[in-house]
Amino acid sequence: MENLEIEYKRKETVSPEDFRDLLTTAIEGGSNYWYLLPDLVECNKWHEERGISISGVPIVDRIFNYVWDGDGSVPIVDGTESSDDEAWVISRDTVRDGFTRLANYYHEEWDQIKAGTWDADVADVWFQLTVIGTVQFG
Numbered sequence: 165m166e167n168l169e170i171e172y173k174r175k176e177t178v179s180p181e182d183f184r185d186l187l188t189t190a191i192e193g194g195s196n197y198w199y200l201l202p203d204l205v206e207c208n209k210w211h212e213e214r215g216i217s218i219s220g221v222p223i224v225d226r227i228f229n230y231v232w233d234g235d236g237s238v239p240i241v242d243g244t245e246s247s248d249d250e251a252w253v254i255s256r257d258t259v260r261d262g263f264t265r266l267a268n269y270y271h272e273e274w275d276q277i278k279a280g281t282w283d284a285d286v287a288d289v290w291f292q293l294t295v296i297g298t299v300q301f302g
Contacts, residue, residue: 182263189284
């Protein structure tokens with residue numbers, strides 16, 4: 165008799181800290197070889213409307229607050245030399261989808277995130293799954 169392969173889904177919880185840590189690592193190094201942040205106007209405006217000064221606040225923290233707390237979306241563009249000026253966004257929905265794709269199809273990376281043993285490569289995989297929907301670079 166041969167083994168039977170099955171696929172299953174499980175319900176997992178992702179904390180704001182998981183999102184912030186992966187976003188920070190991706191934006192500050194793990195993914196900066198393929199993306200650009202062209203426009204933070206709406207993100208900055210959201211902060212200012214709430215009386216939150218953006219002076220001295222790192223970009224990644226502004227993006228995190230806007231996406232996680234403000235349910236906003238931030239444009240991300242392909243910054244590679246072979247770019248077709250392709251554009252995507254990071255939003256609460258794409259963050260959820262990125263973590264879901266990671267948990268369902270990238271088990272090793274998912275396990276590393278849940279164990280707190282991930283690195284910049286894992287953050288890059290997560291960021292690509294979140295922004296593009298697939299791993300396209302690296």
